[in-house]
Amino acid sequence: MTERLYYTDAYLTTFHASVVDVAGGGARVYLDRTAFYPTSGGQPFDHGTLNGVAIRDVIDEDDRVAHVLAAPLPNAREVDGMVDWGRRFDHMQQHTGQHLLSALCDDVLHAGTLSVHFGAVSSTVDVAASALSPDAVRTLERRANEIIAENRPVTVSFEDAQTVTGLRKPSDRTGELRVVSIDGVDRSACGGTHVRATGEIGALLLRTVEKTKGATRIEFVCGARAVQRARADFDAISAIGRSLSASIDDAPALLDVQAQALRDAESRTKKIDAELAAFRARALYDSTAPDAGGLRRVVQRIASGSVDEQRALAIQFATLANAVFIVASDAPPSVLVAASADSGVNAGRVLKDALTSAGGRGGGSAQLAQGSAPSIENLNTVIATITQ
Numbered sequence: 001m002t003e004r005l006y007y008t009d010a011y012l013t014t015f016h017a018s019v020v021d022v023a024g025g026g027a028r029v030y031l032d033r034t035a036f037y038p039t040s041g042g043q044p045f046d047h048g049t050l051n052g053v054a055i056r057d058v059i060d061e062d063d064r065v066a067h068v069l070a071a072p073l074p075n076a077r078e079v080d081g082m083v084d085w086g087r088r089f090d091h092m093q094q095h096t097g098q099h100l101l102s103a104l105c106d107d108v109l110h111a112g113t114l115s116v117h118f119g120a121v122s123s124t125v126d127v128a129a130s131a132l133s134p135d136a137v138r139t140l141e142r143r144a145n146e147i148i149a150e151n152r153p154v155t156v157s158f159e160d161a162q163t164v165t166g167l168r169k170p171s172d173r174t175g176e177l178r179v180v181s182i183d184g185v186d187r188s189a190c191g192g193t194h195v196r197a198t199g200e201i202g203a204l205l206l207r208t209v210e211k212t213k214g215a216t217r218i219e220f221v222c223g224a225r226a227v228q229r230a231r232a233d234f235d236a237i238s239a240i241g242r243s244l245s246a247s248i249d250d251a252p253a254l255l256d257v258q259a260q261a262l263r264d265a266e267s268r269t270k271k272i273d274a275e276l277a278a279f280r281a282r283a284l285y286d287s288t289a290p291d292a293g294g295l296r297r298v299v300q301r302i303a304s305g306s307v308d309e310q311r312a313l314a315i316q317f318a319t320l321a322n323a324v325f326i327v328a329s330d331a332p333p334s335v336l337v338a339a340s341a342d343s344g345v346n347a348g349r350v351l352k353d354a355l356t357s358a359g360g361r362g363g364g365s366a367q368l369a370q371g372s373a374p375s376i377e378n379l380n381t382v383i384a385t386i387t388q
Contacts, residue, residue, distance in 0.1 A: 002065040003033035007178060008156070010092055010193035013048075013083040019076055021064075026072030030064050035083050038065050042116045043095055043192045047084035051076055088193065090223065094123050096154055096182070096194040097201045097222035100147060101125060103168055103186035104140050105218075112169065114215055122207065122221050122229070129216045132209045137218075144204040151199035152183040164189075205229060273312055281316035285323060295343060297324045299387060304331040307370065314338035318367060326386065333360075333379040334372045337386060341367065354385040 005012050012035045021030040029050060038060035039045040045058035050067060057068035073079065095118065102113040102125055111129035161177045171177055171189040180190045182198060195201060202223035210217050221229050234248075241251040244258070288296045298317065300310060310327040317325040318338035324345050328335040335355075339345040352363040355371045358378040362371015373379040 001063045002031060004065065004191075005033055005035040006037050006193050007191070009035075010088070011196075013085050013088070015081050016078065017081060018078050019073070022073070023066075024068070024072075026074075027069045029067045029069060029073060029076075029079070031067065031079065031081075034058075034065050034067070035081055036065065036067060037088070037091070037193055041190065041192055042118050043091055044118060044120075046091075047087050049082050050079045089195075090225065091118070092193045092195045093201050093223035094118055094221075094225070095190075095192045096198070097144075097204045097220065098123060098125060099180065099186050099188055099190070099194070100144055100182060100198065100201065101140065101204065101206075101218070101220055102127075102188075103182065104143055104147075105129075106168060108140060108143065109136060111216070122219050122225070124217050124219050126212060126215045126217050130214070131211065132216045132218070137206050137209055140218075141204065141206045147182075147185060148198045148201050148204060151197045152185065153197050154194050155181050155183070156194070157181065202226065274316070277312040277316040278319075280313055281320065284313075285317060285320045290322065293322075293344075295322045295324060295345075296320075297387065298326065299383065300325075300327045302327070302329045305329055307334050307336040311336065315368065318343075326383065328379055328383055330376050330379070332372060333374070333376050334370070335362075335379065335382055336368075336370045337364075338368050339366070350386050351382075354382045357385065358382045 005015055015033065015035045017031040017033045019029060020032050022028065036046045036048060036055065036058045037043065038058040040060045046055070048055050050069060051073055053073060054070040055067060056070050059066040059068065098116055098118070105111045105113065105125070105127045109127065109129055109132070111127040114126040114128055117124045157179045159177050159179050161171060161174050164177055164179065166187045167179070168186055168188050173189065177189045178191055179187055180192070180194050181187045203226040205221050205226040207219040207221065207229070209219070237248045237251060240255070241248045244251055244254050246254050284298060285296060288298055290296045307327050307329050314325040314327060314336055315338055317323050318340045320340060322343050323340045324343050325338045326335065335351065337347040337351045339347040346366045347369040348364040348366055351369040351371055355362045355373065358373055358381045360371055360373035360378060360382060363369055373382055
């Protein structure tokens with residue numbers, strides 16, 4: 001059994017231990033005691049070294065903790081461990097911040113925490129709420145930072161699972177529980193590493209809030225991450241403001257105005273494009289001689305580019321009587337077919353059958369269909385089939 005030193009002292013960064021077992025050619029080491037936190041409860045493992053050899057992974061194996069090293073230890077019976085304090089403290093800030101946020105969600109929103117994910121850049125909690133208003137987000141964030149500023153003690157105790165009381169979330173474990181408490185705010189059964197007082201969380205910043213599987217996911221960052229993220233956000237908004245020749249306070253409103261102007265311009269452009277396509281389609285239709293059955297068929301071939309560039313023209317052409325429009329591109333090998341309702345041609349069925357026979361894929365409706373072929377040779381076969 002491995003004695004877990006981080007259970008009682010999360011601030012311990014150096015320790016001495018005896019090697020009790022090795023595996024993996026000496027690169028997987030088991031100790032009688034360790035300060036390294038293994039991946040558990042959503043919290044990532046610690047980095048650091050054993051006898052100067054870098055830790056690549058720390059794995060919880062029930063009673064034992066496995067230390068996976070970058071290289072084997074040469075017949076070591078005792079080791080000196082050193083925990084990467086920067087990473088450890090960052091995880092302590094995020095994890096304690098999560099306890100605080102979950103407790104406030106429970107207290108303010110009456111929304112229990114369903115799951116937690118600690119990421120390398122940001123972390124998330126999923127809470128049992130169908131939605132979260134901007135005002136609720138601001139309230140949670142403000143209250144969390146008030147409690148951080150109060151520097152409330154964060155303590156660890158070991159209590160009997162049968163008699164423990166006041167837990168935010170009941171535990172299904174038996175025997176002794178490790179309970180992490182934020183004074184007057186939260187009591188949770190937890191094996192993770194935490195700061196000694198809320199002030200060491202530094203700050204808690206809430207970011208994206210989104211619905212997920214009937215719950216609400218809240219993204220958050222704490223401590224140095226919150227400062228870095230706030231700086232990055234400020235720099236991004238400042239750059240937007242400079243591009244608009246506006247202050248960061250005026251930029252959002254100005255962006256709304258310009259976005260609406262862009263939407264209006266795009267709408268006008270689409271209308272003009274449709275009118276131009278209709279004009280071109282009529283000119284092309286009038287210059288195309290009908291076959292013996294009265295069908296006017298146009299086949300256009302382009303060397304490269306997307307057949308979608310001719311979609312508007314194809315659709316307008318197919319609004320005319322007894323008309324079929326085919327456009328094919330050599331790179332990538334693709335084809336689009338548009339057919340008028342009275343043409344007797346089912347664009348989707350004709351194209352799908354031709355593509356399937358040629359090893360391609362695609363389909364669509366009776367009036368409009370599109371697909372791709374594996375090669376130019378196959379594309380030629382498809383065109384020959386649908387124009388015969």
